[in-house]
Amino acid sequence: MDSGAPQQHGGRILVVDDEATMRRLLEKLLRLEGYDVALASSGEQALQEVFARGADTVLLDMRLPGMSGLDVCRNIRAHPRGTHTPIVFITAVNDRELRRKGMEAGADDFLSKPFDEVELLARIRNCVRVKRYYDNVEQQKGALARAVDDRTAELATVVSELTRIQNELRASHEETIYRLSRAAEFRDDETGQHLQRMSWYCHMIGSKIGLSPSTCELLRIASPMHDVGKLGIPDRILLKPGRLTPEEFTIMKTHAEIGYRILHGSTAAPLEMAAMIAHTHHEKWDGSGYPHGLRGEDIPLAGRIAAIADVFDALTSARPYKSAWPLEAALDLLRKSAGSHFDPHLVHVFLDNIDEVLAIRERFVDGTPAPHPEAAVVVH
Numbered sequence: 001m002d003s004g005a006p007q008q009h010g011g012r013i014l015v016v017d018d019e020a021t022m023r024r025l026l027e028k029l030l031r032l033e034g035y036d037v038a039l040a041s042s043g044e045q046a047l048q049e050v051f052a053r054g055a056d057t058v059l060l061d062m063r064l065p066g067m068s069g070l071d072v073c074r075n076i077r078a079h080p081r082g083t084h085t086p087i088v089f090i091t092a093v094n095d096r097e098l099r100r101k102g103m104e105a106g107a108d109d110f111l112s113k114p115f116d117e118v119e120l121l122a123r124i125r126n127c128v129r130v131k132r133y134y135d136n137v138e139q140q141k142g143a144l145a146r147a148v149d150d151r152t153a154e155l156a157t158v159v160s161e162l163t164r165i166q167n168e169l170r171a172s173h174e175e176t177i178y179r180l181s182r183a184a185e186f187r188d189d190e191t192g193q194h195l196q197r198m199s200w201y202c203h204m205i206g207s208k209i210g211l212s213p214s215t216c217e218l219l220r221i222a223s224p225m226h227d228v229g230k231l232g233i234p235d236r237i238l239l240k241p242g243r244l245t246p247e248e249f250t251i252m253k254t255h256a257e258i259g260y261r262i263l264h265g266s267t268a269a270p271l272e273m274a275a276m277i278a279h280t281h282h283e284k285w286d287g288s289g290y291p292h293g294l295r296g297e298d299i300p301l302a303g304r305i306a307a308i309a310d311v312f313d314a315l316t317s318a319r320p321y322k323s324a325w326p327l328e329a330a331l332d333l334l335r336k337s338a339g340s341h342f343d344p345h346l347v348h349v350f351l352d353n354i355d356e357v358l359a360i361r362e363r364f365v366d367g368t369p370a371p372h373p374e375a376a377v378v379v380h
């Protein structure tokens, strides 16, 4: 890895010796064996060579002028290019103490001057072999790391793409629900703004009583479906400009059960909640509502919330059978009906947050945005 083209020669050997004769001798010997040879006459030069080009083995004279052989050895070991570079010390004498220090400095092997050529070549061949082995391991580690990086980058791309698609699906899912709900509303509510206002009132009430953000979001998404059952009501009743006869109203009331039957049985949370709201939004706190005459907290919370949002918006909107009530009159009716029609605590919460109610009304104005005289009324 360190040498330029290791396959073309036996390896790159750095010879470090201050004696020119010794350098030349070693150079000649190693070249004959097919090694690539670099020469350094000082410790500083040796380090430059290793740091710049690396070596497959360093033959290092222990007694150097200037930086000592031991320091050269330590410096090579401390450098990323030299961690696995075999270092063979050449000592003039068989000095055990010096060899011990050499071991501590990170040397791999020792030769004594004068050296036996065969022994030297055998040691060097071993060292180069070991270095090759480390180079291969490092190369494989590098390739593995690159492969992991590539796969990680690929995965990140896939995840972000999936997230984008999921967001798109969620948005289109929500829009589909909204548009289907409008199919029911379209026949008696030209703009669909009723659905928007009503769903945001539900969201607001939910968040004020401390429901989790995801439950509030569920309420907002599910509540526009509360009247899908009106699809099953004949036009002559739904669009009747005047009051309904008792027989007509009996048919009208089936929209809660019809809506429930359209929506129930799904495992999707928004549809489950929508089914519950469709079923229970006309139940009344005192048990006088429909379809089942449920009472108090037997009415699911979502249904109790939707009842307030629905009636408040129905009252303040024009319907084929009625004109819009002034805001104050609608609020009066909510107040009066707390504990009879509606969950009194929820009415309280709604009235306490009338500023937010009005802000929602401002945001979703029916038809062409017209000034709402009653929106200016101060209501505290």
Ligand code: C2E
Residues within 6 Å of the ligand: 237, 238, 239, 240, 241, 242, 243, 244, 252, 282, 310, 311, 312, 314, 315, 319, 320, 321, 322
């Ligand atoms: P909607 O028009 O969306 O009204 C929803 C609910 O708001 C009503 O549920 C009722 O609780 C309340 N509400 C609406 N307008 C008035 C009102 O002028 N006075 C009072 N006190 N409350 C009002 P409800 O009564 O169960 O009616 C369910 C649906 O039946 C209504 O939905 C509407 O589509 C239809 N409907 C009710 N009464 C009449 C009517 O006299 N004529 C016609 N054509 N349809 C009616």
Ligand code: SIN
Residues within 6 Å of the ligand: 185, 188, 189, 194, 227, 310, 314, 319
């Ligand atoms: C509508 O008539 O526009 C909707 C009535 C409702 O949501 O109760």
Ligand code: SIN
Residues within 6 Å of the ligand: 209, 297, 301, 343, 345, 346
């Ligand atoms: C509430 O009214 O604050 C919700 C608690 C409940 O009635 O279930």
Ligand code: SIN
Residues within 6 Å of the ligand: 260, 275, 276, 277, 278, 279, 280, 300
């Ligand atoms: C229903 O009456 O709509 C079912 C109520 C519930 O699911 O809790």
Ligand code: FE
Residues within 6 Å of the ligand: 226, 227, 255, 281, 282
């Ligand atoms: Fe309804």
Ligand code: FE
Residues within 6 Å of the ligand: 226, 227, 310, 314
């Ligand atoms: Fe409604």
